[in-house]
Amino acid sequence: MPVLEVCGLSKSFGGFRAVSDVDLVVAEGEIAAVIGPNGAGKSTLFSLITGHLQPTAGRVLVNGRDITGVAPHKICGMGLGRSFxxxxxxxxxxxxxxxxxxxxxxxxxxxxxxxxxxxxxxxxxxxxxxxxxxxxxxxxxxxxxxxxxxxxxxxxxxxxxxPKILLLDEPTAGMSASETHETIALIERIARERRLTLLFTEHDMAVVFSIAHRIAVMYQGRVIAHGDPVAVRADAQVRRVYLGDQPVGPRS
Incomplete structure (x- = not known):
């Protein structure tokens, strides 16, 4: 059973749909990433998962238990933590x-x-x-x-x-190259030692493709691609709307 499931999750603010019909599955012990350009809906998705925002439609399940609409502090008590x-x-x-x-x-x-x-x-x-x-x-x-x-x-x-599941929202944003390297090494070590399941957002593609087991790509509130790093890196639509010519190889 997946430890985290997002099923048809949507969020509208007036006439603007920030997240639209998102499906996401994260397995136990997995390091999964959500990537996409600014405004793609990544942080909104995290706020919906952790109860800081209430969805317009859809459900969130942790270990098969529906936590949609549950208060953030109660979700935290169920083993789902978050950094901002x-x-x-x-x-x-x-x-x-x-x-x-x-x-x-x-x-x-x-x-x-x-x-x-x-x-x-x-x-x-x-x-x-x-x-x-x-x-x-x-x-x-x-x-x-x-x-x-x-x-x-x-x-x-x-x-x-x-927590058993930890959501990290751009954990290396604003860091120098050396700080980024140290932080990613720390996150990998903590995840391994504590047997954590990780879901994170990140704009540094070298970070994403070096540690993520699976990647979901968001664009204009929707998931346009998901899969392992090799499949996502080769996806024509992902390269067109987001990756472009960015270097996405693993860090040395």
């Missing part, structure tokens, strides 16, 4: 406090953040920071981190909910 295109951290808290707050929220103890209850998650927060390579930055104010480190922290916050 724009960094979503508490910039005035320390790096450690950001992760600890996420752990407490996952346990339903968010209101106790400033009480002694937060000490219960101290060791776990430290371990999580170590797993994403941010231990040295634990006492630093989150807003002072480099952009790449802020994206790493956001990944740690998403992992605090112990």
């Amino acid at each position: 295109q724009r960094t979503n951290i508490f910039p005035k808290l320390t790096v450690l406090e950001n992760v600890r707050a996420a752990l407490l929220a996952h346990r339903g103890q968010g209101p106790n953040f400033w009480s002694r209850a937060n000490r219960l998650c101290h060791g776990e927060a430290q371990a999580l920071l170590a797993s994403i390579g941010l231990s040295v930055h634990a006492p630093a104010t989150a807003g002072t981190l480099s952009y790449g480190n802020q994206k790493q922290l956001e990944l740690g916050i998403a992992l605090a909910s112990d």
Whole structure:
């Protein structure tokens, strides 16, 4: 059984149809990508899957369970986590406090953040920071981190909910080449160690074609192609509307 199924999903804003009749299947342990030009509907699709937007039509299923219309925090509790295109951290808290707050929220103890209850998650927060390579930055104010480190922290916050399926919205956007390389290596390692199923959007085609097992291509709200990287790379319509002459070989 697929761990994530999107069936005929659509979303309209007035007369504009941002997502139109999208079908998507992601298998357990798979690294799947959704690509397409700006405005193709990728982020809207992610918001529909995670409950941040309600669909006009269609369904979303996790492990065969229909989660359409379920509140985002309840979907998170079912094992589906997400990071956002724009960094979503508490910039005035320390790096450690950001992760600890996420752990407490996952346990339903968010209101106790400033009480002694937060000490219960101290060791776990430290371990999580170590797993994403941010231990040295634990006492630093989150807003002072480099952009790449802020994206790493956001990944740690998403992992605090112990997801089985993780959606990453442009995880390397705005990063330098070295930051991109480090982030992709981190994501691959975390996915392998935690046995995560990943669904991500990305504009860096070298990243996509180097790690994705399957790729869906969106254009004007619709999926115009899907399959393994070789099939998608060779698709004439995909090359015409999106890939063009971009280099799409694997990273060295």
